[in-house]
Amino acid sequence: MNASISAIEQLLLELPDLDWITDESRVTRLSQDFSWFSPVLTRQLKDKRADVVVRPRTEEEIRAVVGACARRNVPITIRGSGTGNYGQTTPLAGGVVLDMTGYNAFLWVKPGVARAQAGIRLGELEKQTKPSGQEMRCLPSTYRSATLGGLFGGGFGGVGSINYGPLGAPGNVLGIRAMTIEADPQMIELRGPEAMRMHHLWGTNGLVLELEVALAPAHPWLETLVTFDKFEDALHFADKLANAPGIVKREIAFFGAPIADHLAQLAAHLRKGCHTVLSLVAESCEPAMLQLAEAHGGTVSYRKTAAEVQKSNRTLMEFTWNHTTLHALKVDPTLTYLQSGFVPGRHVEQIIEMEQLLGGEVMMHIEFLRNVAGLMTCSGLQLVRFSTEERLAEIIDIHLAHGVHINNPHVNIVEDGKAGGALPPEVIEMKKRFDPMGLLNPGKLRDWPVKGAPAAA
Amino acid sequence: MNASISAIEQLLLELPDLDWITDESRVTRLSQDFSWFSPVLTRQLKDKRADVVVRPRTEEEIRAVVGACARRNVPITIRGSGTGNYGQTTPLAGGVVLDMTGYNAFLWVKPGVARAQAGIRLGELEKQTKPSGQEMRCLPSTYRSATLGGLFGGGFGGVGSINYGPLGAPGNVLGIRAMTIEADPQMIELRGPEAMRMHHLWGTNGLVLELEVALAPAHPWLETLVTFDKFEDALHFADKLANAPGIVKREIAFFGAPIADHLAQLAAHLRKGCHTVLSLVAESCEPAMLQLAEAHGGTVSYRKTAAEVQKSNRTLMEFTWNHTTLHALKVDPTLTYLQSGFVPGRHVEQIIEMEQLLGGEVMMHIEFLRNVAGLMTCSGLQLVRFSTEERLAEIIDIHLAHGVHINNPHVNIVEDGKAGGALPPEVIEMKKRFDPMGLLNPGKLRDWPVKGAPAAA
Numbered sequence: 001m002n003a004s005i006s007a008i009e010q011l012l013l014e015l016p017d018l019d020w021i022t023d024e025s026r027v028t029r030l031s032q033d034f035s036w037f038s039p040v041l042t043r044q045l046k047d048k049r050a051d052v053v054v055r056p057r058t059e060e061e062i063r064a065v066v067g068a069c070a071r072r073n074v075p076i077t078i079r080g081s082g083t084g085n086y087g088q089t090t091p092l093a094g095g096v097v098l099d100m101t102g103y104n105a106f107l108w109v110k111p112g113v114a115r116a117q118a119g120i121r122l123g124e125l126e127k128q129t130k131p132s133g134q135e136m137r138c139l140p141s142t143y144r145s146a147t148l149g150g151l152f153g154g155g156f157g158g159v160g161s162i163n164y165g166p167l168g169a170p171g172n173v174l175g176i177r178a179m180t181i182e183a184d185p186q187m188i189e190l191r192g193p194e195a196m197r198m199h200h201l202w203g204t205n206g207l208v209l210e211l212e213v214a215l216a217p218a219h220p221w222l223e224t225l226v227t228f229d230k231f232e233d234a235l236h237f238a239d240k241l242a243n244a245p246g247i248v249k250r251e252i253a254f255f256g257a258p259i260a261d262h263l264a265q266l267a268a269h270l271r272k273g274c275h276t277v278l279s280l281v282a283e284s285c286e287p288a289m290l291q292l293a294e295a296h297g298g299t300v301s302y303r304k305t306a307a308e309v310q311k312s313n314r315t316l317m318e319f320t321w322n323h324t325t326l327h328a329l330k331v332d333p334t335l336t337y338l339q340s341g342f343v344p345g346r347h348v349e350q351i352i353e354m355e356q357l358l359g360g361e362v363m364m365h366i367e368f369l370r371n372v373a374g375l376m377t378c379s380g381l382q383l384v385r386f387s388t389e390e391r392l393a394e395i396i397d398i399h400l401a402h403g404v405h406i407n408n409p410h411v412n413i414v415e416d417g418k419a420g421g422a423l424p425p426e427v428i429e430m431k432k433r434f435d436p437m438g439l440l441n442p443g444k445l446r447d448w449p450v451k452g453a454p455a456a457a
Numbered sequence: 458m459n460a461s462i463s464a465i466e467q468l469l470l471e472l473p474d475l476d477w478i479t480d481e482s483r484v485t486r487l488s489q490d491f492s493w494f495s496p497v498l499t500r501q502l503k504d505k506r507a508d509v510v511v512r513p514r515t516e517e518e519i520r521a522v523v524g525a526c527a528r529r530n531v532p533i534t535i536r537g538s539g540t541g542n543y544g545q546t547t548p549l550a551g552g553v554v555l556d557m558t559g560y561n562a563f564l565w566v567k568p569g570v571a572r573a574q575a576g577i578r579l580g581e582l583e584k585q586t587k588p589s590g591q592e593m594r595c596l597p598s599t600y601r602s603a604t605l606g607g608l609f610g611g612g613f614g615g616v617g618s619i620n621y622g623p624l625g626a627p628g629n630v631l632g633i634r635a636m637t638i639e640a641d642p643q644m645i646e647l648r649g650p651e652a653m654r655m656h657h658l659w660g661t662n663g664l665v666l667e668l669e670v671a672l673a674p675a676h677p678w679l680e681t682l683v684t685f686d687k688f689e690d691a692l693h694f695a696d697k698l699a700n701a702p703g704i705v706k707r708e709i710a711f712f713g714a715p716i717a718d719h720l721a722q723l724a725a726h727l728r729k730g731c732h733t734v735l736s737l738v739a740e741s742c743e744p745a746m747l748q749l750a751e752a753h754g755g756t757v758s759y760r761k762t763a764a765e766v767q768k769s770n771r772t773l774m775e776f777t778w779n780h781t782t783l784h785a786l787k788v789d790p791t792l793t794y795l796q797s798g799f800v801p802g803r804h805v806e807q808i809i810e811m812e813q814l815l816g817g818e819v820m821m822h823i824e825f826l827r828n829v830a831g832l833m834t835c836s837g838l839q840l841v842r843f844s845t846e847e848r849l850a851e852i853i854d855i856h857l858a859h860g861v862h863i864n865n866p867h868v869n870i871v872e873d874g875k876a877g878g879a880l881p882p883e884v885i886e887m888k889k890r891f892d893p894m895g896l897l898n899p900g901k902l903r904d905w906p907v908k909g910a911p912a913a914a
Contacts, residue, residue, distance in 0.1 A: 112741030171703030171745035217674030243831030246628030284569030288628035374700030
């Protein structure tokens, strides 16, 4: 199933000045991501690896390697830092992994917008926008290593989505520069909705070179953990805080017990068995937040000002979204997780219902966010005590039966995940336009399965 | 009913260095506000005026005049710039109008918060916060003349409430410094919820000296008018724009036809009979906004960048909220207006229903905002073709019968307006604590009616 070795050898001979990685253990590592969160994907992907990795530094280098691959029919899998969870960047058909982390220049910032090359790390991007008082609208918890292109190609949103919704909400991404995969690759600027046709397609329908993203005003964020004795008190506090229009926030996460017990690095601040709300609110809003916490019987057990966070270089953001999952799996490797979406307005009652049904086996980790229509709701990143794949499927079915949407993180086909079914025609059209030979990440789109080994050129 | 002339004369003799205004026409003007919007209030308030106006410049001067009034039992009505609409600052029992516009120092600004004396004009306050990239969270359309204390005492919210909800939402006002009305007035700092017990009480339960308010990050705002042929298309566009999480905005107003025909200063931009959506969105969000406008069949008929707005010193903000009412009444003095609140989530359907029921007689002016719970909804400031007070009452009843809340702007008793009934005990407690003699704005609280003329001291 791997690309012909001779084709790969020819690539290296044709482009000797590129930064090729052939060392087997490095190639293996650069063929993986965080899909080990899922026992299902771990089983499915364990033998999948690239034949070679290349790390271009300029558009010319990218163009050269893409053209050379196209001429030889060699599959290309685009990769950022590999912080995805679904094996997005694990090649199913060997070939070249195109590691974009070397193509990482910050291009410019102006009020409300910044532009950078796809391989820039999000932490670095924010360093560049902060002097103008601006930050990312949506930042994954993996921002230190995750790339901008990776967020666009394989991510969803994260910290900040409580204000701006998912990255895919109109206005969050203004445009991209993308390359076609063909013998003579073309570079094309796509704006607005057209750009979004490559979003969360796992690099299957175009190669994103640059991104222009909308920014948020940066506030001095106060980071707190508020703990509660009762599940419902904590959840109601989190929901009220999320909705309170006068309390400016960047992040609210709810950890039902016993999730907090799995956050070893925060153990000193989290009483065993407590229910916890993690939040980033603007420092000026602290009194209003405390008032609300007190009204719900909460106790502030951790509090860092923006200055303290900056000085310590330690932030609660790295305990949210899939970092919660990561911390918990480090403590208990038998755990896995779910990704779920609750119905706006019914989200609190649905969470309580699911806790009553599955508490103990499914631990409630909830992230608050606005959906694409702007309604406040929750995304669940529940931790699951894994027993069998059958039971995991049952748990998913129980959620669906109660009207809780599941973005199954245990699949590695685009259509089976967040996309939730067949892709819209304009996305397919983009695939045909930017990848006419079907070389990008074969096997991840249902209609472009892995073919036999490509012929040697 | 007026305070004893001799008591007033004694005040002037006791405090000769204060800035007293005794000229009859000026006193009359300074006893009025925009209650002429309402034919009902015009009738009720036409003879009401102060005996004298005083315009103190320091806390010591305020303290001196308050103490002197208290010792002589002279009623005090506190006034900002008189941009209220309910006769809030029209004294029903004569006495002294305490004009706070001379007490107007800007005190300080830091990230997210500013503090100023109550008499500062809101436009001036924003001038002071803008260099740090910050602006008011809620700004009435009257911001050029309206004072901070007036907004707190008699206002509701305005431009910006689409993000931060009404001024009363926790977090928007951090604290106030208030004075008691007694022979030896005390100055007391009130924080958070305690401060809010003086909000929208029309200066009946305390004299606010200073306010500390939360600020919003200032964006470069693009000002546009988008026009539509169809009422529903315009309304749906406005609603989608209001909710879109990736489109940052400061203001969205909807003017059903024929309201736009009454905005004489914008006539060049508004085709007769069009339905119009006025908005301020961040410049970086223009493409996403245009995309949405196009999808709803809208045409951009007016577009000014933030730089153009600043240069021209002309802003669409002065065509929103009760400025719309003002512009329309200038063109057609037979009009009056309503203030209504729609049910979040049902607001669009309710507006369409009311338009079908009352269109022609009631013209739909809608302002989008978040309610205090953070849900997106609308406030209606409908223009009404006034016939009789009975018909106006009928129109109000029709709204109520269809589940549309009415904040009756044709009343001048606190409990009959936005407060919507009996005041909570903590507000009454504040009245007793800060105005034990019942001298503040007598007749505006139901349980503190206008008494007979005070005894001369």
